[in-house]
Amino acid sequence: PMLMPNGAAGAISLDLGARAGARTAVSACASGVEALALAIDLLRSGEADVVLAGGAEAAIHPLPLAAFANMQALSRRNDDPAAASRPYDTDRDGFVMGEGAGALVIETEEHAKARGAHIYAELAGGGVTSDAHHITAPDPEGLGATRALRKALDASQASAEDVTHVNAHATSTPKGDEPEYTAMKAAFGAHVDNVCVSATKSQTGHLLGAAGAVESVLTVKALADRLAPVTINLENQDPSIPLDVVTGTPRTLPAGDQVAVCSSFGFGGHNAVAAFRTV
Numbered sequence: 115p116m117l118m119p120n121g122a123a124g125a126i127s128l129d130l131g132a133r134a135g136a137r138t139a140v141s142a143c144a145s146g147v148e149a150l151a152l153a154i155d156l157l158r159s160g161e162a163d164v165v166l167a168g169g170a171e172a173a174i175h176p177l178p179l180a181a182f183a184n185m186q187a188l189s190r191r192n193d194d195p196a197a198a199s200r201p202y203d204t205d206r207d208g209f210v211m212g213e214g215a216g217a218l219v220i221e222t223e224e225h226a227k228a229r230g231a232h233i234y235a236e237l238a239g240g241g242v243t244s245d246a247h248h249i250t251a252p253d254p255e256g257l258g259a260t261r262a263l264r265k266a267l268d269a270s271q272a273s274a275e276d277v278t279h280v281n282a283h284a285t286s287t288p289k290g291d292e293p294e295y296t297a298m299k300a301a302f303g304a305h306v307d308n309v310c311v312s313a314t315k316s317q318t319g320h321l322l323g324a325a326g327a328v329e330s331v332l333t334v335k336a337l338a339d340r341l342a343p344v345t346i347n348l349e350n351q352d353p354s355i356p357l358d359v360v361t362g363t364p365r366t367l368p369a370g371d372q373v374a375v376c377s378s379f380g381f382g383g384h385n386a387v388a389a390f391r392t393v
Contacts, residue, residue: 122170134162142380143283143320144242145169146216146327150388151240153220154269163225168217169327182211185250187287199320200347201284201313202291202355209285212319216327218334234338238373238391239269245383252290252379256297262385263301263377270389272373274302277309277389279342279367279374281333282357284313285320294377295355310365311357312336313345326378330388333376337392340367 115121120138127136134156139148146169153167182188189208191198200206218237226233243265245258252259267274283294299306314332315321321328336342342365351359367374376388 126166130166132166134165139169140323141384141386142382143285143322143325144378144380144384144386145323146325147240147330147376147378147386147388148242148384149327150218150220150237150330151242151386154237154240157220157222164219164221166217167220167327168215169324170215171321171323172213173322174211174213179211189286197347199286199316200349201282201286201316201345202351202357202359203286203348204350204352206286206288206291206352208287209315209320212321214318214321214324214328216324216329216331218327218330233393235334236391236393237388238272239266239389241265241267241269241385241387241389243385245385247383249383250381252293253383254293254296256293256300258383258385259294259297259377259379260300262387263297263375266375266387266389267301267373270373270391272389272391274305276371276373277302277305277375278372279333279336280309280311281329281336281374281376282311282313283325283377283379284311284315284345286313286315290379291352292355294379295357298357307358309358310342310360310367311345312343312360313348314343316346316348317343326376326386326388329378330376330390333374333388333390336367337372337374337390340369341365342367
């Protein structure tokens, strides 16, 4: 039972007495955000009034480290580990593996108000797709990621112009960061220049199955506090990725209603996007 992929969900359901279902999304680095999409389905179908959704990963172990190193996915900047995770930088050479967990309490508006909950943001919609391109490499044209972004916006009844902030997947790999920009450009059009982007893996490392969950927490906090977190270690931005990346100090988000997006993409061609709206 300690090795089952569904073990964490089972243990948490025992602890909380959760009986609407204890489900496990296993879609590599997209798992945490896909869990949020599943939560939306549970709530909108009426199967549950409140869902605890997120992700956890503890993969700092010789076997996965050796595997990622063998496929040259890890940064080799061992002499300067604090600066090794460098999303969008011309000198990026791979990701830095981390460990962690994150979860959000997702519930219907009626249920939240009835118990007097503090509502940070609305989980407005999710989009889940698959590339069917390669087991590890992303589609270089970002077609699956584009569809996931569009599905999340459509499910949220939002337009590209409503989006002010994106917490990007941005792993700091040479082949991964550029297709994500291609997808954002396709989904947002010319408005992509008006969207501020945070690549928080520069600070946390890549949390694998927990990445999307932790980054969703950061996206919710960005909306609630009107403050987008910074991307560190970006010294020479890749000219092929001309995003408005938040660096130096946190960026103040505009007043008024707006949407923020959290994107996660995983080995196997998994794409998952969550769209959050201010309340």
